[in-house]
Amino acid sequence: MAITSLPSLDGQELTILIQGRFDFGAHQDFRNAYESVSSTPQRYIVDLKDTTYLDSSALGMLLLLRDYAGGDDSMIRLVNCSSDVRKILAISNFEQLFNIA
Amino acid sequence: MIERLSILIVEDNAADRMLLSAIVSRQGHRALTASNGLEAVALFDRERPHLVLMDALMPVMDGFEAARRIKQAAGEALVPIIFLTSLTEGEALVRCLEAGGDDFLAKPYNRVILEAKINAMDRLRRLQETVLQQRDLIGQHNEYLLNEQRVAKAVFDKVAHSGCLDAPNIRYVQSPFAVFNGDLLLAAYKPSGGMHVLLGDFTGHGLPAAIGAMPLAEVFYGMTAKGYSLTDVLREVNAKLRHILPRGVFCCATLLNVSFQRQAVEVWNGGLPNGYLLRVNGERVPLVSRHLPLGVLEPAAFNDACEVYPVSLGDRVFLFSDGVLEAGNKQAQLFGEQRLLSVFADNQKPQALFDEIQQALLQFSGDQQDDVSLLEVSLVEDGQVKRPPLTFSDNGHNHLLDWSATFEFRGETLRYFNPLPFLLHLLLEVQGLRPQGAALFTVLAELYSNALEHGVLGLESSLKANAEGFADYYRQRSDRLAHLTDGFVRFHLRLLPEGGGGRLRLRVEDSGAGFDPQLLLPQPDDALRLSGRGLALVRQLSERCQWGDGEPGVCVEFSWKAGA
Numbered sequence: 001m002a003i004t005s006l007p008s009l010d011g012q013e014l015t016i017l018i019q020g021r022f023d024f025g026a027h028q029d030f031r032n033a034y035e036s037v038s039s040t041p042q043r044y045i046v047d048l049k050d051t052t053y054l055d056s057s058a059l060g061m062l063l064l065l066r067d068y069a070g071g072d073d074s075m076i077r078l079v080n081c082s083s084d085v086r087k088i089l090a091i092s093n094f095e096q097l098f099n100i101a
Numbered sequence: 102m103i104e105r106l107s108i109l110i111v112e113d114n115a116a117d118r119m120l121l122s123a124i125v126s127r128q129g130h131r132a133l134t135a136s137n138g139l140e141a142v143a144l145f146d147r148e149r150p151h152l153v154l155m156d157a158l159m160p161v162m163d164g165f166e167a168a169r170r171i172k173q174a175a176g177e178a179l180v181p182i183i184f185l186t187s188l189t190e191g192e193a194l195v196r197c198l199e200a201g202g203d204d205f206l207a208k209p210y211n212r213v214i215l216e217a218k219i220n221a222m223d224r225l226r227r228l229q230e231t232v233l234q235q236r237d238l239i240g241q242h243n244e245y246l247l248n249e250q251r252v253a254k255a256v257f258d259k260v261a262h263s264g265c266l267d268a269p270n271i272r273y274v275q276s277p278f279a280v281f282n283g284d285l286l287l288a289a290y291k292p293s294g295g296m297h298v299l300l301g302d303f304t305g306h307g308l309p310a311a312i313g314a315m316p317l318a319e320v321f322y323g324m325t326a327k328g329y330s331l332t333d334v335l336r337e338v339n340a341k342l343r344h345i346l347p348r349g350v351f352c353c354a355t356l357l358n359v360s361f362q363r364q365a366v367e368v369w370n371g372g373l374p375n376g377y378l379l380r381v382n383g384e385r386v387p388l389v390s391r392h393l394p395l396g397v398l399e400p401a402a403f404n405d406a407c408e409v410y411p412v413s414l415g416d417r418v419f420l421f422s423d424g425v426l427e428a429g430n431k432q433a434q435l436f437g438e439q440r441l442l443s444v445f446a447d448n449q450k451p452q453a454l455f456d457e458i459q460q461a462l463l464q465f466s467g468d469q470q471d472d473v474s475l476l477e478v479s480l481v482e483d484g485q486v487k488r489p490p491l492t493f494s495d496n497g498h499n500h501l502l503d504w505s506a507t508f509e510f511r512g513e514t515l516r517y518f519n520p521l522p523f524l525l526h527l528l529l530e531v532q533g534l535r536p537q538g539a540a541l542f543t544v545l546a547e548l549y550s551n552a553l554e555h556g557v558l559g560l561e562s563s564l565k566a567n568a569e570g571f572a573d574y575y576r577q578r579s580d581r582l583a584h585l586t587d588g589f590v591r592f593h594l595r596l597l598p599e600g601g602g603g604r605l606r607l608r609v610e611d612s613g614a615g616f617d618p619q620l621l622l623p624q625p626d627d628a629l630r631l632s633g634r635g636l637a638l639v640r641q642l643s644e645r646c647q648w649g650d651g652e653p654g655v656c657v658e659f660s661w662k663a664g665a
Contacts, residue, residue, distance in 0.1 A: 024305060056304040056423070060349030063397065067348045091423075092353065092372040093393045 003029040011039030016065075019050040024057040034065055044069055049080030054088050066097060077101060106223060107131040109150040111141040111167065112185065113159040117210075121154060121185075124212050128219065138162025142170045145180075152222055153182045154206075154215075157197060165200040172201035179229035181222035185210070250308070254281060257311055260318045264289040265296060268486055272455050272477040276424075283310030284422050284474040285352075287318055289325040290488050292525065292542040295361050297325045297334065300420045300476050301354035301395070302373060313352055313396070316341050326492075328522040328542055331358040331367055332405040335395075339403045342396030351396035355388065355420050358407070361483040362543070362638055365571075366418060367407045371395055374438070376420040378410055379451060386410065388418070409575040411568050417451060417479045419458075424472030428462055436465050488539060497532035502603045505595040512587045515553065521546055524592060531596060533603050533661040540642040541605075544657055547639050548609040549590065552654075554578060556613030557588035588612040591654070601663025610654025 003026060004017040016033045018026065034044065044065065048054070066074050077099040081089065089100055108130050112118040115136070122132040133150055135141040139162040141155070153171060157164040168182050184197040184205040197205050203225070204218055266273060266288045275286055283303030290296050299321055303310040320341055324334045335356060342352060353372030360366070370376065372394035378386040392404055421441070428436040444461045448454045455477045462473065506527075510520050525542050528534055534541060554560045558581040564574040593608040640646050643657035650656075 056302070056353065057306075057349075060304045060351065063351070064349040091374060091390045093390060096393055097397070 003033050005033040005037060007037055007039050007041065012041055013043045013045065014039075014041035015045040015047055017047045017050070021053045022048070022051045022058040022061075023053065023055045026058070027061060030061050031064070034068060041069075042075065044074070044076040046076065046078045047080055048078060048082070048085055051082070051085060054085050056092075059088075059092055059094065062094070062098065075099075104223070105129055105131065106151040106219075107133060107148060108219070109133045109135065109141060109144060109148070109153045111135045111138065111153065111159070111164065112156045113137055114156075117156075117185075117208075120210065121215075124210070124215055125154075125219070128216050130219070138164060138167030138170075141167045142174070145171050146174060151180065151226060152219060153180060155182050155184050155202070157184055157186045157188060157193070165196060168197075168200040168202055177233055179226045181226055183218055183222060250281070253308065253311070257281070257314060260315060261285055261287065263318075264322060268296065270479045270481045270486055271298070273475060274459060275474045276472065281308070281311050282306050282424070282472045283314075283352075284424070284472065285314045285317065285354075286474055286476060287321050288478075289322050290486075291325055291358075292328045292539055293546045294483060294488065294539065294543055295363075296357075296359050296478075296486075297321065297331060298357040298359065298420075298476070298478055299354055300373065300376075300422065300474060301352045302422045302424075302474070303352045304350050304394075309350065313342055313346050313350065316345060317352065317395075324522075328525045328546075330519050330521075331356055331369065331407060333519055333522075335369055335405045336400065336403060339395045339398065340400040343399065346396050351394040353390075353394040353423070355390075356407075357418060357420075357478060359418075359478060359480065361481065361486065364412055364414075364480065365409055366412050366416075366480070367409050368418075369405070369407045374421050374423050374426050376418060377445065378412070379417045379419065379445070379454070381413065381415040381451070385445060388420075406579060409572065411565070411571040412480045414480055414482065415451070417454070417477055419454075420476040420478075422472070422474035425458075425462065425475055428466045428473060430466050436462060440465065493529070493535060497535055498530050499532050501531045502533075502596055502598040505593070507594070508592045509589050510591075511589045512585045515557065515588070515590065516582055516585050520590075520592070521549060524594075528594070528605070531603070531605070534605060534659065537659055537661070541659060544639050544643050545607070547636060548607075548655060548657070551636060552590045552609050552611035552613075553582075556611030557585070557590060558582060559613060599660060602661045604658060604660040606656060606658050608652060608654050608656040610652075 002019045006015045006017065007013070008015070014034060014037055016030070018030070046062070046065070062078070066076055069076055078089065079101045081100060086100070089095065094100065108125050110118060110121045110125065110132055112121060112134070113136050118134050118136065122134060125132040133144055133148055135144050137159045141153070142162070145153070155164045155168055164184060171180060171182065181203040182201060184202040185208065186193070186197065186205055187208040188194060189207070194205060203222060206215055206218060264287055265271070266286060268288065271288060273286055275284060283305060285299070285301040285303070287299040288296055301317065303313050317338055320338050321334060324337060355368065355370040355373045355376055358367035366378065368376070368388045369392065370388055370390040371392035372390055375390070376388035378388060380386070426435065426437055426441065440461065441458070444458050445454070448457060455475070458475060508520065508524070510518065521542070524545060528541060529538055555562060558578060560574060560577060560581070564570045589612045591610045595606040597604045597606070639657060644660055645658040646655065648655045
């Protein structure tokens, strides 16, 4: 499991890349990924292309990010979801809270 | 500054013994001396020195045997033994180490090297001491934690397994520690008959995941017993969890409202895998998650829309926690939905399906999974489920017998407020009515939904002639209710003392076209009939049931005798 955060050049957008298992073990790293950036991004992208697994604690962490990013006013996209990941997100109806692509 | 140690010197040569004692004492340690192995072992038992300097070859008992015995007596503590030896050939030195020696020092003795070795061995000794202390501390903490978990689990088990999970129409398995992984299974009788059932799964693992179970269960049981509807319970549970749980912790759940009398199942699924309604005719209806889990959304944004399915005797509902689909085998494959559905497909006798699913899980994963909850609720005859009588925390009022009241609930209120718990609460203050509480509530509920659905909302019960229309009926119901602005339902309550006992006369009227008495007439007992069931019940359960006698609406009566 590795989590990388990549701010865009203008600092407006933050991409968080999650490799491997996205579960409770990723908790601290995931928080650090958005809390320890110096800019205040307007938009967040969580890139799940290398995410092999996602469990319900990961859903909880996404909710934490959503709260941090402004709750209902947040702009968060979950991109490159595999069909398994997409299914888990769909069961929880997270498309109501996140932009899933 | 080095700690003062007591050091046992074992040497048969008196001169060497004195020399070593002098070196050790000069270094600031306490020297104990023995002249052979046997003496050394006895002295060790008595004095428990920290470190031993041991000659190899001695009369009575040699150093090898003494070292073995001392190591054994020392147990887990490290008592370093430094062999003093003039032996030089490798094999002899190996024997020293094999007997439990930690190091050796060749004769003649070099003071500086001896001191350095004592210091090095002391470091090792203290390292071992620290490790043992920490191990014991961890062990203690672990013991403490396990004990706390046992107590907490006993409490959770009570919470999670109270209610009516033992009802004859419910089967469930929950692996022993599933509740500790945040799985929750609740079932409770409604005062009007039927039951509410909940299968929930909190995010995360362990105690933090289980903690939300307490408030959830409390709301679920409390509100169900008071006659609140499933949507009322859902809204309250969501609001409560949202309020108390940290962000990121929530509860995926499926809730069922099973009505034996109306032969309907109401379903709300937020975040759990598909459940299934398996009909007697083999048809399988997936109960799909259509909502965010409980505790995620603000109360204002929460969606309590349920799906309603007509059911008939023998129909079964199966619910699963995601632990069922995620049960793994040794090859790290998951059980998955396909395997589950093939168990459904292979099933011959519906009553065996529950066991077959368990069997398939066990065969697949090889051992019991720690995170599995599986539930079956079947639709049975109303009479087959013995409901316990309503319980009360006080005795009620003996003399609350001579009063009347009229309540009128209008458009805006009907949209958001369910008056039944309120009315039930009021009526059950009357002591004499309590034994008939369940029947009273059923009648009240049926008359209210008749007044609301047919009178105020103008729904045609003929819509419910088939399963499709049935679903449509309930869609229209929530649609029209959401846009309701006028209309009313009136409850006229009248209590009269009567020969030491009393009588309740209850009239329900509405703003609609009037009551459809056809629905109250005895109808052929048609198992496929999807409507009119409720009002037939009103006739059965109330003592007298009248309409069209000059007063609007339907009037029912309940009475009781003195001392009842």
